[in-house]
Amino acid sequence: MLGEGILKGLGETARNFVGSYVSAERLTTVQYPEERAPNIEATRDFPFLVYDGTDWEAGMRCVACQICEKECPPKCIYIVKSTDKKPDAFGKPQIYPARFDIDISVCMSCQICVEVCPFEAIKMDTEFELSTTDRFGDLLYDRKELSKSNEYYHRIHPTEAAEVDARLAEEKVKADAKAKAAAVAAAAKAAAPSVPNAVKPAVAAPEGDKQG
Numbered sequence: 001m002l003g004e005g006i007l008k009g010l011g012e013t014a015r016n017f018v019g020s021y022v023s024a025e026r027l028t029t030v031q032y033p034e035e036r037a038p039n040i041e042a043t044r045d046f047p048f049l050v051y052d053g054t055d056w057e058a059g060m061r062c063v064a065c066q067i068c069e070k071e072c073p074p075k076c077i078y079i080v081k082s083t084d085k086k087p088d089a090f091g092k093p094q095i096y097p098a099r100f101d102i103d104i105s106v107c108m109s110c111q112i113c114v115e116v117c118p119f120e121a122i123k124m125d126t127e128f129e130l131s132t133t134d135r136f137g138d139l140l141y142d143r144k145e146l147s148k149s150n151e152y153y154h155r156i157h158p159t160e161a162a163e164v165d166a167r168l169a170e171e172k173v174k175a176d177a178k179a180k181a182a183a184v185a186a187a188a189k190a191a192a193p194s195v196p197n198a199v200k201p202a203v204a205a206p207e208g209d210k211q212g
Helices: 004-022 067-071 112-116 150-156 158-191
Strands: 047-051 077-087 093-103 122-124 147-149
Touching: 047 150, 067 077, 067 112, 112 122, 147 150, 150 158
Parallel strands: 047 147
Antiparallel strands: 047 122, 077 093
16 A cells, blocks of 8 residues: 555654653653662762771772873873872772873863773772852862762662672682792792702822922
8 A cells, every 4th residue: 555654654643642641661751760670780080989887088999000091181190109108908009190180171082091090999980060150169169079989889879889899809819829839939948958069079180280
């Protein structure tokens, strides 16, 4: 029948149009801010720094390697390395960022800082309600404002955070095993008895050199 395809298309359009008003699963409008749609796990807005434990400063994963600062396309990250070391969440002395700032007004949420970080120290947040009347003051976040716990990371990105924890745990087991093996080898070397220098045998003089 001539025009049958057009009629079918118009019928599908009409069904979707009416359904968007009466079907619960089709009602996509959310009366924001009274109503809020749940965050999608893959959402990425602006970076934050992950810390382990309960103390944001002691548990900070960042070691101020400055890779994210160098790789950031809009150059919105500013890091100053510490001149000393402090114990991290596992008690290991570590360099830390004496200053770590991100200018959120410049950040373009590209996630390159997350991809290049070798310590799983910086991740993307899902928080987007950051509007303020002071663009230059309130949108320049320091390390304390950027720091959020690993529990928070698990809450907003559960799948990714679980994978990161598993990988870090595996790396820690390998590092502990390597350190233990090195300690055993050092102890064995220290306990081994020292071997005295061998006495060199006397060399007989040639017959012609003997006094007769």
